[in-house]
Amino acid sequence: MKFYQINFKSIGKSGKCEGDQSLLDYAHQLGVGIASICGGHGRCYCCKVQVLEGAVSEPTASELKVFSPQELREGRRLACQTYPEGDVELLVPPGAMTTMQRLQVEGFEIAVTPDSPVRSYNVCLPAPSMSDLQADAERILEGLKNQRINCNTIDIEVLKNASPLLRSWDWKAKVFVRGSEVVAIGSQSSRQLGLAVDLGSTKIAAYLMDLESGETLAARGVMNPQFAYGEDIITRLSFVLEKGGGGRLMQKLVIDELNRLLLELCTEVGTQPDEVVEAVIAGNTAMHHLLLKLPVKQLAYAPYIPAVKGALAIKARDSGLSIAPGAYVHILPNIAGFVGADHVAMLLSTKEIWQKEDLVLAIDIGTNSEVSLIGNGEITSVSCASGPAFEGAEIKDGMRATTGAIERLRISNDVIDYLTIDEAKPVGICGSGILDAIAQLHLAGVVDKSGRMLNNHHRVRDNEGGREFIVVSEEERDGLPAITITQNDVRAIQLAKGAVRSGIQVLLDAQNHSSEEIKRVVIAGAFGSYIDVSSAMTIGMLPSLPLNRFEQVGNAAGMGAKLALVSRSKSAEAQEIASRVHYIELAAAPDYAKILVKATNIDEY
């Protein structure tokens, strides 16, 4: 019996397994959720991985069909077709992972030398006496000065607690300094923590970081509670403009949720929110404005002007965030009305990728999709109103990526293979499944280039609601209503993908490039990161390019927020990126209507 060590680099899992198993079987044995539909027969192409090191079996016929010789040279393989012949290190791209696995991947770390804007210093101060009447604040500043730290201010909230604390600690304290200001004090055993937040319209991700080591101590994701007042941004802005107190409510919802998340993170790590001495928040421009209760009327109507674009450093207490009361919340800069700090954070965390190549497309797909084209030292960005279809909304049987959602789908002649989240009985289709479905229907000739669904397949039927393709029939669901893809669903996805594709085209036109010249496509965000890129190319949402030019980077915005939190130079880079970006308002782009119409066709551009 042979035993090989298999190391899943991207996930941080590894283990010894018995030989004579495929990499897919190894993965499942070690609890790594690689997507697979066809049962390991090399038919669904879901389980694409990359062998970084180690000897493996020769490519099979299936693999020779799906990968180019170049890709094969890079070690790209189907996990179900590949057998280890020694210890192996391999990379599972997010797109090949099952949803539950993806949530664990959120913690991708980028190596950066920690250099937080908040520094801490231990001081041992002499106790006051009748012959040493120095005031407490000046005593602290002198203690710092003795360590050659020139500070001239102590935040008033710190002063409100310092006197009794210093005495209870017998004049030994840890002093937290930001710039030339003391923003917190703690006992000498206190930690130096930070909070990074990716404030999405749909999802909020929060990370508790150790500012000294740069390490992520805990991470949590929740739905944005504002969602109940509008799935998309415009609905929420309208709510604020129409309802008295709407702005206050929107702010309260988010701040309360952030404070709850913070408490959970702190409990998990065994600390208190007042040990958190800095926070960084990245959100799109609307989330940014709603968080800070900034006016939104000028943002909601053309020409969509933000109240502020640049980075803000405000006192935590002015934001309502319950970290150390003297600490700052650093709000990353926006680019324009609909390209916000989340995109800046994404560009920041992927800078190493786009800096190396000459033409890079960086996409964050969501209800609103932000796209940047980086080439020739220039960054040009657009915002595309892709709508909520990718999130499963406005789709007859659409649903979010939770248990029972069909997340992968393949059609081979009469057989429909699919994979559901948690391998539960299917209850609906989530975004990546819908994309797969339409791509497969197009490849099968059921949906034509214009998006029309033909009645040329035995699973197509016409009923009151129009034409639809039966993914899971009533019989297959034991009498429950069938799960179908309707003609309307196809139209909704066409509009959504057309918005993204037209944005890409406007950027290419503006910089005078053809799509073939794109060296690399970086795809970020909860949805975009986990779609099947081939399907996205098939339906013409992404330009047709060799697969190895695509890189799905997960929650890059959250990663960017973390980087800006733990590193001052990264935070300066964020500001520099935001100021460099040339924003193009799509509606004002030449021939935009024409481009958009073309882009809504399946298989176009």
Added chain:
Amino acid sequence: MKFYQINFKSIGKSGKCEGDQSLLDYAHQLGVGIASICGGHGRCYCCKVQVLEGAVSEPTASELKVFSPQELREGRRLACQTYPEGDVELLVPPGAMTTMQRLQVEGFEIAVTPDSPVRSYNVCLPAPSMSDLQADAERILEGLKNQRINCNTIDIEVLKNASPLLRSWDWKAKVFVRGSEVVAIGSQSSRQLGLAVDLGSTKIAAYLMDLESGETLAARGVMNPQFAYGEDIITRLSFVLEKGGGGRLMQKLVIDELNRLLLELCTEVGTQPDEVVEAVIAGNTAMHHLLLKLPVKQLAYAPYIPAVKGALAIKARDSGLSIAPGAYVHILPNIAGFVGADHVAMLLSTKEIWQKEDLVLAIDIGTNSEVSLIGNGEITSVSCASGPAFEGAEIKDGMRATTGAIERLRISNDVIDYLTIDEAKPVGICGSGILDAIAQLHLAGVVDKSGRMLNNHHRVRDNEGGREFIVVSEEERDGLPAITITQNDVRAIQLAKGAVRSGIQVLLDAQNHSSEEIKRVVIAGAFGSYIDVSSAMTIGMLPSLPLNRFEQVGNAAGMGAKLALVSRSKSAEAQEIASRVHYIELAAAPDYAKILVKATNIDEY
């Protein structure tokens, strides 16, 4: 009939009056309240004035008795004995004014070139469009940059309102800048106002200032509402330490009162609190701490350590003061536990006086009295626990300086002459009256050097409460209880004046000076400014010096707060003064007990 123009310089009143009247009669005719008890017979010496210009009658025998030749050369006269012989300009020292007049004098102005820390700039901004998508905040900063004003921050509270306001003003605005931060915006017609506050333990004085002209637009004084929780500082600190929520209550009382005062001042001037873009507050260390809700335990117990000594610039919203929300409140620096920013403000406003002479004593008399000795480039300060006797508390018939209080008193053999506030029927004695009474009783031989009251006057009687001197008898009050000075009252004043005198002595000893070397005594504060200096010398509260060395300067702390508000260089001077002062803790001074015992004797040192 002759008509002369009489100009009362200190009060800003002048007018033409018929000749052949004394200056006192002129004053009363013009509504200037000069104190007088003896009915203009040159007996009470209350009406001391200084003729600055103009011809007047020769000194009478009374005047030759009360003034030295030097003083007469300086134009010092009794108003009741002096007749104009042409147009006259004269100065009425605060000590010679009646109480109601004093309130009007609060507005003494010191000439200073306005140079407020907040500057304002009118900007005319281009409106945004599809081809000019600049965010609102960056648009404002660019508008300033075009005027070569380098600003890099806009306060978050300003941002919360700026977008709709800019649009309503058609992009024409006045921008208020402090350092490199925009702290407020207004329409181009808005004013640039500031608030100066002298936050006393007993009285709060607030001034609404025009920051551009340096002019005082309105002034108001009220009782400190914390007074209800303790007349003296220690009682209030104990309340905070013993009662849960006591600190919050103390802060709320003062902040609510300040906001009420602010609203009144604004209404008087026809403006809104949000036109007030800067505030300066000066208070003693305890008031300072209670205002900011700083911890006070370490301040209440030896060695009496302030939480902070240096000047603070905090956001108005962090203090609770309802001026423009992005504006700053500048809290003047403290010196030590019981010598606060009010004394710094007093030293600031009187700097021109003490800078010129070699040895100057600066005194602020109150429940707590602060005394500084300035000589040889050094400032040495002490704090004396003089208690509330000077304010009329702990005195049997003591009362505050309001209607019916005896404020001046003279004893000539059997006759008691007195002056009451508003010339109402007497109801009690206020501080200056008590000082006069004890001085007169000592001069009359009724109270000896040790403070014992002798039974050698027909108005002295012994009753259950002990020995007392009848100022107004039951008969003279138509059957109401007599107003008396008791043996206990004398003891209370001895302790109070002893505290002040011993403080002065410790300062003289520390700098190796005798009291005769003092070139000038500056007396500030509500009480100290309006006492009869001769009486204060008679009872040995102040060192015996020629009268012309004394200068009573009214509410110098309020004046100092105003100066620091309208002038950055004055504000820097305040900081410099506070850091220069060498503070001596009386309890730790050599031989202090001995000095104190000696200082409580009447007519000593």
